[in-house]
Amino acid sequence: MEKARLCFITGGVRSGKSRFAESKALEYALQMDGNLHYLACGRDRDAEMGERILRHRKDRESSPIAWRTSEYATDITRIGADIDQDSIILLDCLTTLLDNELFGPGNPLEKEFLHSVFSKIINAINVIRKQSSCLIVVSNELVQEPIFKNEFLHTYGKILGQLHQEIVGQADEAYLVETGIPLWKKG
Numbered sequence: 408m409e410k411a412r413l414c415f416i417t418g419g420v421r422s423g424k425s426r427f428a429e430s431k432a433l434e435y436a437l438q439m440d441g442n443l444h445y446l447a448c449g450r451d452r453d454a455e456m457g458e459r460i461l462r463h464r465k466d467r468e469s470s471p472i473a474w475r476t477s478e479y480a481t482d483i484t485r486i487g488a489d490i491d492q493d494s495i496i497l498l499d500c501l502t503t504l505l506d507n508e509l510f511g512p513g514n515p516l517e518k519e520f521l522h523s524v525f526s527k528i529i530n531a532i533n534v535i536r537k538q539s540s541c542l543i544v545v546s547n548e549l550v551q552e553p554i555f556k557n558e559f560l561h562t563y564g565k566i567l568g569q570l571h572q573e574i575v576g577q578a579d580e581a582y583l584v585e586t587g588i589p590l591w592k593k594g
Contacts, residue, residue: 410536414543414594415574418584425499427582427589428545429466432497435541436472441495444539445476446486448504480507484531487538494539501546501574504528505567516562525566529573544574548583 414431418424436443464476477486483504490496498504508524509516536542549564575581580594 410533411539412541413532413536413574413578413580414541415546415571415578415581416543416584416589417546417548417571417582419548422548422584423587423589424545424547424582424584426466426587427584428497428499428543429470432495432541432543433470433472435495435543439493439495439540441493441540442491443470443472443474444486444490444494444496445474446483446496446498446535447476447478448480448483448498448500448507450480450503450507480504481511482531483528484534486535490535490539492538492540495541495543496535496539497543497545498532498535499545501528501544501570502549502567505563505570509563509566510559516559521562521566525569528570532574532577546571546574 412435414428414435416424416428416431432443435441475489477489479485481504483498486496505524505528508527509521514520532542532544546567549567575593578593581592582589583592584590
């Protein structure tokens, strides 16, 4: 079975990447006569995140095509029961997924564990692509930030950069969103 179309969208925090990703998903759904699925990885941990989750839900409610939302902070392949070959899936976002997978209780930040998290995420993306018609992955561009003074942040940034490179290598399209303007990078 052929893998689904893969679109990667990255940008800084609050750059407009999620709004752009939702518009791309709608565009694909209209082109492919598909159904929309939002794969949310965020957890409502504080007031700010709660507000962001509500804003994203409201944005999707105004869509001309209804969205189905699945919330999986980890183990994103669980969406498989909810999707089919007509599904356009928006995974929002890779940075949150990585955070959830890496920094759970009792997770040792050792080389083998870090590699297993990288592999788990890449394998999950490939599984979802085999079950759907399109996967859009949203991520934050953090590797440009001065995060390397802290060992945990350095490790996180390094794995995130590796994930970005692997996903963009497989992607049909890639965009960098800055100040609400999508910049086409691949495709």
